[in-house]
Amino acid sequence: MFARRTGWNLAPNRYSRAVEEARRDARPLLDLTASNPTTIGLQYESERILRALQHPNALQYDPASKGILPARQAVAGYYAERGVDVSPESVVLTVSTSEAYSYCFRLLCDPGDEVLVPSPSYPLFDFLADLQDVKLVPYELVYDHGWQIEFESLRRRITPRSRAIMVVHPNNPTGHFTRQWELDRLNALCREHELALVADEVFLDYALDPSEVPLSFVANQQALTFTLSGLSKISALPQIKAAWIIASGPAALLADALARLEVIADTYLSPNAPVQWAVAELLATRHAIQRQLGERVSRNLAELDAQLKHSSMVSRLALDAGWYAVLRTPSSRSDEEIAIAILQQERVLVHPGHFFDFPDAGYLVVSLITLEDEFREGMRRVLRALDDAGNC
Numbered sequence: 022m023f024a025r026r027t028g029w030n031l032a033p034n035r036y037s038r039a040v041e042e043a044r045r046d047a048r049p050l051l052d053l054t055a056s057n058p059t060t061i062g063l064q065y066e067s068e069r070i071l072r073a074l075q076h077p078n079a080l081q082y083d084p085a086s087k088g089i090l091p092a093r094q095a096v097a098g099y100y101a102e103r104g105v106d107v108s109p110e111s112v113v114l115t116v117s118t119s120e121a122y123s124y125c126f127r128l129l130c131d132p133g134d135e136v137l138v139p140s141p142s143y144p145l146f147d148f149l150a151d152l153q154d155v156k157l158v159p160y161e162l163v164y165d166h167g168w169q170i171e172f173e174s175l176r177r178r179i180t181p182r183s184r185a186i187m188v189v190h191p192n193n194p195t196g197h198f199t200r201q202w203e204l205d206r207l208n209a210l211c212r213e214h215e216l217a218l219v220a221d222e223v224f225l226d227y228a229l230d231p232s233e234v235p236l237s238f239v240a241n242q243q244a245l246t247f248t249l250s251g252l253s254k255i256s257a258l259p260q261i262k263a264a265w266i267i268a269s270g271p272a273a274l275l276a277d278a279l280a281r282l283e284v285i286a287d288t289y290l291s292p293n294a295p296v297q298w299a300v301a302e303l304l305a306t307r308h309a310i311q312r313q314l315g316e317r318v319s320r321n322l323a324e325l326d327a328q329l330k331h332s333s334m335v336s337r338l339a340l341d342a343g344w345y346a347v348l349r350t351p352s353s354r355s356d357e358e359i360a361i362a363i364l365q366q367e368r369v370l371v372h373p374g375h376f377f378d379f380p381d382a383g384y385l386v387v388s389l390i391t392l393e394d395e396f397r398e399g400m401r402r403v404l405r406a407l408d409d410a411g412n413c
């Protein structure tokens with residue numbers, strides 16, 4: 022009855038069974054995996070957001086394949102504020118970054134073609150690729166005082182079926198930016214093997230050091246590049262469902278890519294009118310919300326570092342940006358066993374590293390956007406569990 026591509030094994034794993042069980046227990050859980058910004062006590066400009074969704078033009082059906090021009094101009098304006106010139110003609114609106122990925126996969130890949138993806142990284146990619154009949158091929162990121170692409174691993178994994186290299190900038194959950202030297206080498210590989218770049222920049226605005234202005238892939242002209250972002254992280258509004266693709270690259274390739282992308286977008290006409298008419302105003306709410314998130318992340322990180330000074334077993338990896346911290350823990354047990362033990366003994370939820378495809382045991386991921394009191398107490402308990410286990 023069903024397509025093979027949906028034959029996923031959806032049986033809960035040991036960790037998700039333990040989480041279900043813990044949630045059935047009435048005692049409170051401390052959640053250090055919080056990733057939904059609408060549930061962590063931020064002060065949104067609620068009236069402004071709701072008013073933005075009532076634009077009178079939204080009563081008219083006026084289909085525009087790449088999205089309405091004022092919304093695409095607002096997206097271009099967002100990049101202009103970062104000092105990058107983007108033409109509204111190279112912007113394609115989608116409902117989510119996930120949908121933007123689907124458009125890129127549809128544009129670039131025939132069934133069975135390959136896309137190179139960083140590992141460790143964000144886990145949703147597997148399902149997205151399965152749904153488009155694309156095969157994901159991981160390439161390694163390595164850590165040595167900071168993360169970087171392991172170019173030998175990347176080069177070895179390129180095959181005649183490779184179509185694109187994906188980059189998450191900054192990466193989730195490692196929180197590192199791609200550097201200019203890495204972009205130069207990515208461009209060289211793309212030119213040599215006729216590959217496109219797909220860059221996910223949803224966390225671009227969340228540099229820990231506010232004076233750091235990271236590069237943006239939207240300015241990349243050296244290879245055909247699709248840069249993905251959206252309001253779910255930029256304005257902390259995942260429920261609004263507004264995102265985009267910006268295409269850039271060598272002129273002839275770019276024109277062809279945009280023409281094809283426009284047909285894909287026209288086939289779905291996905292984003293709804295009220296949201297499109299609200300994009301400019303919703304983007305403008307980002308400053309206040311990013312300030313709050315930036316303060317939250319800095320305070321939680323300072324708290325984490327203060328607590329780690331007293332831990333003999335746990336350290337944290339360096340990060341440049343984003344909403345998560347990676348903890349290095351003893352690797353005598355699997356990270357799943359450690360996360361389950363923390364959950365059962367201490368009633369604290371943390372992500373086991375394997376959720377993000379860390380190559381070996383000994384990594385946990387915690388969310389830095391968690392409410393501060395919950396983070397402080399949660400980390401205290403996590404370190405107690407890990408230090409006690411390590412000292413036994």
Ligand SMILES: Cc1ncc(COP(=O)(O)O)c(C=O)c1O
Nearest residue numbers: 117118119143193223251253264
């Ligand atoms: C790196 C990365 N890309 C994309 C997304 C999904 O974004 P959207 O809500 O726009 O689909 C997430 C969500 O957490 C993410 O972490």
